[in-house]
Amino acid sequence: MEGLSVGTFGLLMMTMMCFHQFVRSSAQECPSTHDLLNSLRQVEKMLELHETSYQQGLRSLRKKINALHNSTMAVFKTGRNESCPKPDPPAHGRRLGRVFEVGHEVHFLCKPGYELIGPRTRVCLDTLKWSGQQPMCRYLNVTTSSLASLSSPALSFTISAASSSSSSATSPSLLSPPTSSSPSSSIRPSNCTHFLGSTHCTCDVGFTISGRDNQICTDIDECHLFPLAQPGRLCIHQCINTPGSFHCICPPGYNLASDGRSCTDTDECESQMHNCTADQVCVNTYGAFQCVTVECPKVKNATFIKTSPMRCERNPCMLEDKACSQAPNSISFHFLAVVSNMSAPRVLFRVSAARVLGDTLRFGLAGGRGRGHFSVQRTGQQTGTLLLVTPIKGPATLEAEVEMSELERSNLLGRYLTKVTLFVSPYMF
Template sequence: MIIMEFMLNMKAIRVIVLMMTLHQFALVSTQECPSTHDLLNSLRQVEKMLAVHETSYQQGVRSLRKKISALHNSTMAIFKMASCPKPDPPSNGRRLGRVFGVGHEVHFLCRPGYELIGPRTRVCLETLKWSGQQPMCRELNRTTNSLASFSSAVSSFATSAALSASSSTSSPFLASSPTSSSPSSSIRPSNCTHFLGSTHCTCDVGFTISGRDNNICTDIDECHLFPLAQPGRLCIHQCINTPGSFHCVCPSGYSLARDGRSCTDIDECENHSHNCTADQLCVNTFGGFQCVTVECPKTKNASYVKTSPMRCERNPCMFGDRACNQAPNSISFHFLAVVSNMSAPRVLFRVSAARVLGDTLRFGLGGGHGQGHFSVQRSGRQTGTLLLVTPIKGPATLEAEVEMSELERNTLLGRYLTKVTLFVSPYMF
């Protein structure tokens, strides 16, 4: 309205200036031949009038700007007064939402590996207070006793939250269903806010609103919506649904990763949590460990001595002892840990000769179990490769023998045996 009044005043001023200008020229036109002096005087008078009106116009603009600024400041003061105090984010979590006015909502999330206790959504009420209680983030525990104490904490918090909600909402569901405050219940009352004659009901994150009057919140079973066998699964091993959320569990021998969904293998050999003896070798596997004993073979044709923890060397043969010369010159032992149903073909191990004395070097697959799963290929002049050709479903233990033979004019100079043992995990991770 102030702007319209100002524009009308400016229009009236322009009309007056135009009429006065025409009047001056009309007076001059009544004379037969106006002089140059008279015309210059008329123009000077018009110039003075325009300067006066320009000054008046600028003063009006400044006044209008001051009024608009005052109106804006008063409006912002009203909005600032009608807002709730800024809510703090929970420890190990964060708050979503930057508007804290009446009727607005803020949401709370926890970091991976933490469970939110309390409401995930709070609404600024007409009393300039937030609905519900301040939530908190509790670290997920993996043991049964920790899980029990965690459920107890949820129970006490949910009971106090329900009592607080019953004093601030008019939902009849609280009076009719005393089990709604139980932490294990999948049904709870909705959060209703009355603002400007209308009612707005919401549910915490992880619940869906239902009921005739939108007064019921039903838990969403995330584990059922995203099964383990389908893409986009929530947990790599096991998903446990909780009221409003879920958490993942790993099998024995694994720990829950920082993302709260994956499982990380525990290296029992490195952290010395195994029970292997001093003369045994600890081999870490996916989800466990194996205690192995490396022993040199005992044969009647040749004798061996252990030259390193993973290698046996043949003693020198008697001159002309053909059976002894046919025995392997050395036997090496290697242990590999793999997951179940690993994709194939896949390179498992490479055997190389440090130096070649003869003119021919051959690689082949020797005895052992699981020959249908393995194959040996030549990958270089002095290198052979052990391949996995078919997947192996765990748990399983398989052994493959890679034999390298050195010949000179088809005469055997030496045999070198590498025994590779595979420990296949029962899990695919």
């Protein structure tokens, strides 16, 4: 009550006495109600002023404590260097991280075609030294591999894929990736940092911390966590686990795609990596190629000549030669490459007539291997469509013969045959 005036304090005391006497029904004269309310307002204002003064004093005290702490730390830091020496990036690699103070981390990556040997992450310890050993990048010898390097703060790995087996024989052989069964490679000590009385242990990327007191780092088997049959799988074909990483491998005839996980077919026909002869046609398939020979059939009383690499036409028939007239007017050859277990129904091929001489045009399935997988439907006035009605598990080679017949008043004017050959890959990609 130090801030209250003497008069106000006296008025308050008198008010309290009057209230006490009023209870005892005394007749002593007391201050009026107006004077009493004024006194209470003055007391309320005084209390608010005291509260404001207390808050200001508290804030001033906090500022002084912070200033004292900062000045103490500045004095402490002036006597020593709190940064570790700048680590050099490994040859054929690079370093990630520009802060080298105590407690901070730096990360290391290798260029494509190189493998990181040593820790991927190093921590600046309170001894002003980096944890672990200086890493290095080792060259990977590959024959039929294309390497891709992927990295992110949460995940870092190297992926390799086998390509066509027809690559140059002078290429060096692919190194066998290390397996997670080796204790020396799948288990390693953790990187622990002791700072200001506390211990913080970390593992290199691709390892998880375990063991008593978090002193052991165990390799994460990414291939086991993301199997091929699960959505979000790591590799579309084969995954090989390695210490701290994994490899995606493609089958022969494929190259690793730009995403580092998928496999893209190698076109041996376009790249001239086939062994087809001059009288053969190279047909690229998924994962391989086929050398096919297109020959005109031999039919009794009919002669076919090759008018293009994929077409044979019948010579004119003798008058009243029914055997010759029943033979196809032309035979076309088409080759399609498909993946295994392709979904059905699916359109494979369309046959159309450039012009119609008769009054009727019919489409049907004449023959071929694997007829149970195919069907022919009329999809237009002059168009028929070859459909795949059941999936085909590869590897397999199937044929379908689509026949287009032209009639005039139910009399056959001509038959046109289209032979479609399907090369089904053993893979679903």
